[in-house]
Amino acid sequence: MSKFAPLFIGLPGHAKPLTKEVAGNKAAQLWRMSHLGLKVPPAFVLPATLCAAINAGESEALHALEHGLRKGIAELEAFTGKGFGDVRAPLLVSVRSGAAQSMPGMLETILDVGLNERTLRGLIGLTGNPRLAWDSFRRFLQMYAEVVLEAPKTGFETALADMLHAEDAASEAELDSEALERLTQRFQSLAGDVPEDPMQQLREAARAVYRSWEGERAREYRRLNQLDGLTGTAVTVQLMVFGNAGQKSGAGVAFSRNPATGEKEFYADYLSNAQGEDVVAGRRPTGGAGALAAQLPEVARELENGARRLEAAYHDVQDIEFTIERGELYFLQTRSAKRTPRAALRILVDFVAEGLLTPKEALAQAEGIDLAAARATRFADAQAPLATAIPAAPGVASGRAAFTAERAKLLAESGEPVILVRHDTATEDVGGFAVASGILTATGGRTAHAAVVARQLGRVCLVGCAALRILPEGAELAGQRFTEGDWLSLDGETGAVTLGQREIISELPAEEMAALASWRAGQ
Structure with a gap:
């Protein structure tokens, strides 16, 4: 198999484990979550070995990118019964980054890839939810324009602010489908030359995610965290699940323990009727675990149980991204949680008491904690x-x-x-x-x-x-x-x-x- 060949998660006939060095930490943990029995949207991964070669414009890598995208999409189509670009049952995907070491928010993501004027109508017909379709399309246009075409954010932010003012709405979550349709039309004029062809969208989105490895914020993060040995980012193309599909849908981030204090408590932020970027971008106030439990108690219990299973499997505190689509929970990411030095000490003490670590193992991990910062x-x-x-x-x-x-x-x-x-x-x-x-x-x-x-x-x-x-x-x-x-x-x-x-x-x-x-x- 070529070192550039795509790798698969959650698709029949593809059971080979993924390593974080090749597939990136995000995809490797998606594979492991799926084998722990947690629900993960199926995906394929273009390896990190492609990153430098794609960014250098090497012809072999560009050919491998095209071949890998087409092969991966064909597998997703066969699994879902949907078609990429199909006008009646459109397949939509997210394009996500993932290095061997977690770099939260430093690399790019593009959601809802595959939407255009024709597949938009297909999504409305398939879901019966015009608000979902228009909301997803305007999100795609903004992300594609900002990430691929490198358009400034200010125009989209101004257009959204103007629409919220006109509709007397506190956030986009309060906009109805008609207002979102008008907002999307405004976004289309701002976005510029967004291709109609879904494969072209996907190809350019994947290249932009690879390119984000060389972005200023990514380089600064690697410098601050001494991550000089990493070879690049992988690109994960994953079936879209929609947290913006109504009041029984939403997105959030959960921690198996409090990452600020280290206390043994389930810790989460949640937004109803939203996609994940709304939470991690920090632009909207979120509800906590209690808000999710009040709205969807069974899902909240399933999420907390999943967080406990992941912590036990990894012997470490987990940072989990999740989406709920019409009452169904999907796990989109897990990783070792970033924590304060103070929390890190508290967690080591509790892990030893609970038998998750031996004192010797805890001492070895404590060597990496800045005790001055833990005061x-x-x-x-x-x-x-x-x-x-x-x-x-x-x-x-x-x-x-x-x-x-x-x-x-x-x-x-x-x-x-x-x-x-x-x-x-x-x-x-x-x-x-x-x-x-x-x-x-x-x-x-x-x-x-x-x-x-x-x-x-x-x-x-x-x-x-x-x-x-x-x-x-x-x-x-x-x-x-x-x-x-x-x-x-x-x-x-x-x-x-x-x-x-x-x-x-x-x-x-x-x-x-x-x-x-x-x-x-x-x-």
Whole structure:
């Protein structure tokens, strides 16, 4: 078999295990989840060995890409009974990235590939849900334009904001099918030359995902995390499942334990009638595990049970992306969860107590934890909060406000702590996360890619601060103005936000340090 040949997940006759070095961590774990009995949409994978060659424009690799896409689509068509480009039963796919090591939000994804004017009508006829079809089409147009054609995001964001204002809607979830149809027509004019041919869409989407490996944010993330040995990203082409198919549908991210504190509790963010990018992009406020349980209790139990099974299988805390389509749960990703250093220590102690790790294994993992960053911090004084937000990463931080990643870097060069303040954080801000002591956003959820990266870096992070408004010059917090360089303080335990500088007290967590000492003594 060629080193460039496609690999398959969840399709009859293809049972060969996938390795993360070839198929990427995302696809390798999809394969394992499917063999653990969890429901995974079928997919095929173009290997990471193609990445550098595709980006270099090598003819053999481009030929292998074309052959692999056609072979993989034919397998999906045979399995589903749908046709890629078919006007009555259209097959739609997502095109996703996946390196051997997880890089949350740093590479590109394109959903709903295969939609055009003709297959749109087929999707309406197939599902009886015009809102789903128009919502999916406008999402595809925006993603394709931004990722493949490298169109600016601002035009789409302005068009959406104008439509929400005209319809008096808080978010796109409140737009009906007629409004979404008008919005899609506006997106078509903004998107430019999006091809009608589904195979051309797929080919260009796959090349763009490979190309994202060389993007600025991906390179910066690899530099910050010393991931220089990776060869590239794989590309996973997966059957679409629709979290935006109605009130019994949705998307979310779940953790088998709290990645901020390490507590043994199921931890999730969920959006009803949404696709996964709505959650991980951090642009909309999410509900927690309780919101899902209230709406779809059986699905919530199935998800929590699945998270427990995955943690037991991997002997590690899992970060799980999922979609619910008309009450049916699908697992789209699992990976070792990014966690704060403090949470990492707590988890090791609990894993030893639960028999998931031996003390020797836990000690080996503890070697990779920055104990200075694991110190518990609190403010020396008590103050009433000026505003509150959702804690996404614990601890406290006090620093000078910066409103862009670039300004955060410049302020940090003076040696003073910095608080990065944004309406919502994007993964493009990763350079600002690296130098900031804390991050505050006006919107977003705890499991957005940006919050995940902040936790991994050990930064205090508060999201969804409704009292925060970003202004053309500076910002406003509960009616009080502040500008760049003003002091701001964040409490990642309570969610409290105050203006001004505050003294911080830090201490090592006593129980966890005692456990480390006892493990060392027992060697």
